[in-house]
Amino acid sequence: MDLLYMQTFVSVDCVVFGFDKNQLYVLVVRRNSLDSDRKGFKLPGSLIYQPEDADAAANRVLNELTGIHKMTLKQFKAFTSPKRIADKEDAEWLEYAYHNSIDRLITIAYISLCKITRKLNVASKYKAVEWISVGQLPLMPFDHNQIVEESLKEIRNWVENDPVILFELLPVKFTATELRLLYEAIHNRKFDARNFHKKMNQMPFVLPLDEYQENVKHRAARYYKFDRVAYNKRKKYG
Amino acid sequence: MDLLYMQTFVSVDCVVFGFDKNQLYVLVVRRNSLDSDRKGFKLPGSLIYQPEDADAAANRVLNELTGIHKMTLKQFKAFTSPKRIADKEDAEWLEYAYHNSIDRLITIAYISLCKITRKLNVASKYKAVEWISVGQLPLMPFDHNQIVEESLKEIRNWVENDPVILFELLPVKFTATELRLLYEAIHNRKFDARNFHKKMNQMPFVLPLDEYQENVKHRAARYYKFDRVAYNKRKKYG
DNA sequence: TCAAAAGTGTTCGATATACACCCATGC
DNA sequence: GCATGGGTGTATATCGAACACTTTTGA
Numbered sequence: 150m151d152l153l154y155m156q157t158f159v160s161v162d163c164v165v166f167g168f169d170k171n172q173l174y175v176l177v178v179r180r181n182s183l184d185s186d187r188k189g190f191k192l193p194g195s196l197i198y199q200p201e202d203a204d205a206a207a208n209r210v211l212n213e214l215t216g217i218h219k220m221t222l223k224q225f226k227a228f229t230s231p232k233r234i235a236d237k238e239d240a241e242w243l244e245y246a247y248h249n250s251i252d253r254l255i256t257i258a259y260i261s262l263c264k265i266t267r268k269l270n271v272a273s274k275y276k277a278v279e280w281i282s283v284g285q286l287p288l289m290p291f292d293h294n295q296i297v298e299e300s301l302k303e304i305r306n307w308v309e310n311d312p313v314i315l316f317e318l319l320p321v322k323f324t325a326t327e328l329r330l331l332y333e334a335i336h337n338r339k340f341d342a343r344n345f346h347k348k349m350n351q352m353p354f355v356l357p358l359d360e361y362q363e364n365v366k367h368r369a370a371r372y373y374k375f376d377r378v379a380y381n382k383r384k385k386y387g
Numbered sequence: 388m389d390l391l392y393m394q395t396f397v398s399v400d401c402v403v404f405g406f407d408k409n410q411l412y413v414l415v416v417r418r419n420s421l422d423s424d425r426k427g428f429k430l431p432g433s434l435i436y437q438p439e440d441a442d443a444a445a446n447r448v449l450n451e452l453t454g455i456h457k458m459t460l461k462q463f464k465a466f467t468s469p470k471r472i473a474d475k476e477d478a479e480w481l482e483y484a485y486h487n488s489i490d491r492l493i494t495i496a497y498i499s500l501c502k503i504t505r506k507l508n509v510a511s512k513y514k515a516v517e518w519i520s521v522g523q524l525p526l527m528p529f530d531h532n533q534i535v536e537e538s539l540k541e542i543r544n545w546v547e548n549d550p551v552i553l554f555e556l557l558p559v560k561f562t563a564t565e566l567r568l569l570y571e572a573i574h575n576r577k578f579d580a581r582n583f584h585k586k587m588n589q590m591p592f593v594l595p596l597d598e599y600q601e602n603v604k605h606r607a608a609r610y611y612k613f614d615r616v617a618y619n620k621r622k623k624y625g
Numbered sequence: 626t627c628a629a630a631a632g633t634g635t636t637c638g639a640t641a642t643a644c645a646c647c648c649a650t651g652c
Numbered sequence: 653g654c655a656t657g658g659g660t661g662t663a664t665a666t667c668g669a670a671c672a673c674t675t676t677t678g679a
Contacts, residue, residue, distance in 0.1 A: 157397055159467075159493060199491075203467040227465045227495045229397070229441040249492060253437075257465045306544075327659075343660065344642065367656040368649035564631080581633065582669070605630040606676035 157253035161206045162194035162293065163215070163222070164258065164300040167265035168318040171330040172267055172282045175297055176214065177289070177354035180242060181256065190279070190286075192293045195386075196247060207259040214270055214278060215263055221317055222261040225303040228292055229255040239290045258296045260304055264319040301337075308335055314373035322358060324370035325349055349373075354380035391430045393493035398433035399445045400531065402496065402538040403452070405503035406556040409568040410502055410520045413535055414452065417515035418480060428517070428524075430531045432494065436484060445497040452508055452516060455503055459555055460499040466530055467493040476529045496534045498542055500555040539575075546573055548577070550590075554613035560596060563587055564610040580617070587611075592618035 165176035177190040203224060210222040231336055234240050234254050243251045271278045281287075283333040286297060307314060315331055316323075329345045349355050354376045361369040403414035415428040429583040431452055441462060448460040462473075472478050472492050481489045509516045524535060528567075545552060553569055567583045585591050592614045599607040 157395065159395055159397065197467070200469060201468060203465060203493075224465065227441060227462065229435070229495065231438060231440060251650085257467070325659090341642075341644085342658085346659075347661095348641090362534075362658095364651090366651040368658045370658055382664085562631090579669070579671085580631085581671085584632075585634090586668090600631095602678090603630085604678040605628080606632080608631060 158196055158247075158249070158251050159187055159203075159297055160194050160196045160254060160256040161203050161210060162192040162256045162258050162296060163207055163210055163261050164192060164297055165211065165261045165263050166300075166304060166318060167263050167280050168334060169265045169333050171283070171334055172280050173301075174280040174333045175286060176269075176274040177279055177281055177286070178214075179279070180246070180275070190281070191291070191298060192207065193275075193278075197235045197257075201257075202259045207261070211261055213274060215267060216270055217263075218238075220260045220261050220263070221314060223303070223307055224257060224259055226296075226299060227255060227257050228296060230292070234269055236290065241292065246273065254291075256291070256296075258300065259306065260300050261275075262314055264318065264320065298338065300369050308332075313351075313354075313375075313377075319375075322360065322372040322374055324372060326370060326372070328355075353383060388471060395493055396434055396485075396487070396489050398432050398434045398494040399441050399448060400430040400494045400496050400534060401445055401448055401499050402430060402535055403449065403499045404500050404538075404542060404556060405501055405518050406569050406572060407503045407518075409572060410522070410541075411572045412518040412520050413524060414501065414507075415515070416452075416513040417517055418484070418513070418528075428519070429527050429529070431516075431535060435495075441495045441497075445495075445499070449499055453505060453609060454508055455501075455600075458499050458501070459552060460497045461541075461545060462495060462497055464497050464534075464537060465493060466534060467529070471530045474528065480528065492529075494534075494537065496530070498538050498545065500552055502556065502558065503532070504558065512569075543573055544572075550593075551613075551615075551618055556585055557613075560598065560610040560612055562600065562610060564608060566593070566611070591621060 159231045164174075167174040167176065176193065178193045179189050180191055193210050195210050195345055197203060198209075201209070204222070207222050207224070208218070208220060211222065212218055231253060233256075234243065234251070240251070243249075243254065256365060263281055281299065283301065286294065288294065289297075304314075315328065315335075318331060321326055325346055326342075329340055329342060332340055332345070355373050356376045356379075358372045358374055362374045363369065363374070401414075404410055405412040405414060413429065416431045418429055431448050433444055433448050434442060434605075442460070443462050446456070446458060446463070449460065450456055469491060471494075472489070474480065478489070481492065501510075507516050520545055521535065521539065524532065526532065527535075542552075552564065553573075556563055556569060560584050564580075566587060567578055568578060570578055570583070594614045594617075595609050596610045596612055598610045600610070601607065604616070
């Protein structure tokens, strides 16, 4: 065995975005061990199993959390630094979790999307599953904070090419303001409400409904829905 | 040892683009073994060594080929299918090349860029190093053909965000037509010459020189050069 | 004088931006 | 009636697309 060549373990880690009010949230899980763990939260992830490719592993991880079988997901970067498991506590956790001595672990990072209202499968594997807004994430093990940082750039890019993902973050019926606030959260800047309306009206896959908000203490906003058929007919807009 | 978890080898493979006349070329190497090998050419790559991260491994591979120490490169996708080494001939070659029985090999694919006129380090490690135009690549081992396919989409995206890479593919002095043909090759469509001139004139980092072609049998074209200082001042353009 | 490629300007439509007021509702 | 957020239109600037003729040079 020629040790010069790296033989290693390969995992996937998923940055699952959710959206509420005017903020992006990320789904984090609490490791099922080491109670007083300073870095209690981490991104959901797993080593890749033998017969899987990375997409399948990411789907498995997400399915365990959400019950959904084919989540929309996007591989976005491999994180490969030898230093990513340099922290002693992180290395100990790996050994505990996988019953293996792991010298080197690289991870393939994914972005995925989930309605924040979805009931999550808390019981299964983790002590806890939580949505935390991107601005308030705690220090996480490995390079998970860095992974989230980079995923934020990536999701902007993704929305440009594939605005369908916006509607995976919103309720089935949503208002113009909700869609605009989601744009603002993803792009991290304000959009003019009037111009945004115009833009939205030119999206053939955003259909106005004859339904309005109820019990709001101001003028009721109209609801819209996403029309997947119209979207598929015309992958690009604007 | 719990075999359910995948322990594997991880490589990098590099799609190095070059440009000449009106075509994109890819740098391929001939494997140093198995002479009559049907799939003689492959992308340059290597297993990742112990102390390296993937970027370092890609840099090492490219440095061996070009002598350049810090090539511009971009990681773009991990290829992880268990089937990618299913071909018997490919598996045999791996064993020959790395003196290891390799059950699973994933690769992290990189894009890089090189002036096609650069003198390459043919002697070192490979039997041959060749530029082949993207339309004429032979069947290559593993999923290397697929990697090139996907790299073509990726380089378009990269140029949009970072047009500096164009100038790594052109001579130091280049004509407007050369730059246009490069755009056309990358985007795989024609651009109007007049509109392109206008666009080029608005790029503050493309400077006209007082030099013109010589010994051409038509009106001599003006040369331009890339101004890195102006580019760095203004990362985005028009 | 011919062939081959270089160079050059205008018009049009689409898109992005900036900006201010009235409307509906619950309290 | 007032506070809250919803909804709307116009004017301007910018960008991309379409389009044809003259210039320079070598052979």
